[in-house]
Amino acid sequence: MKFLDIGEVAARTGVKPSALRYYEEIGLIESLFRHCLRRQFSVDVLLQIKLITMGQAAGFSLEEIAGMFGRNGRPDLPRDVLHRKADEIDEKIQQLSALSDTLRHVADCKAPSHMECPTFRRLVELSGKRGRVRLKRKGPKVAGEM
Amino acid sequence: MKFLDIGEVAARTGVKPSALRYYEEIGLIESLFRHCLRRQFSVDVLLQIKLITMGQAAGFSLEEIAGMFGRNGRPDLPRDVLHRKADEIDEKIQQLSALSDTLRHVADCKAPSHMECPTFRRLVELSGKRGRVRLKRKGPKVAGEM
């Protein structure tokens, strides 16, 4: 079995050694043992790191990511919470596609200001309306819609 | 025409007054005038804020968002840059769907550790590959990839 030291993990994932040490410090990944002080990682860590970066791309904190995939290889969170996270992501996907469409429209639209462009307004307004989304918000309750 | 003061904007967008003041400070939104010190916003600001929160959900910085939709209602960035941003978002959408699938799998899979579950591994490994809708690909692995 082959072990990787931190430099190689960094090279193969694009994540800097300092970040990897930080992940280990917070228990998000772990090295198997030390070879003369140097951390030795299993190849599985590459997959784990991929999950981490995907989770980050989705806007989750490292804390949440740890909950989803586990600090020691298994999720801390109950099934329904995981399903809710997945729903959350699906919701975000809807938003992102709206954003993408809007951006392409903005790139090509000739209207002097997009606030005056009906297509633009429709694109943006449309974006939230898919399937009665309920956002978990911390602030005061939302009285109306935008 | 109706103007909104900061509390109403906050209530209708879910964004706190302090954040709205911050957005104004950095020039991301603007209030039309003051009514006895109090900021008065046009209803258009609701749409702008929606764009901002969408952009944030996509992982863009406020700086980038300002570039996309303009500090004064028009994009600062040239068309091709905007198209690239849109492509970037589409790529992220791919990643998010992989993550969502993976999460649902993790929620339901009975394997003792998902590192040992081939379905899990396939889901994660699949996720980064560019090249549009590539479903179940079984080709040889490229050296140096995760």
Next chain:
DNA sequence: GCTTGACCTCAAGTTGGCTTGAATTCGTAG
């Protein structure tokens, strides 16, 4: 006329997620 509540400003503090720098330890190549 006093209180209340919603707003104001400005400076300072907070959080997450790293990065940087200094001082040190190895193993290998020359």
Next chain:
DNA sequence: CTACGAATTCAAGCCAACTTGAGGTCAAGC
């Protein structure tokens, strides 16, 4: 043997995006 490069620890620093707190203004209601 010495130098080099790649790793190590630890504390401190950094940035974005806000939040908090102190102290103040204003209009309306009792």
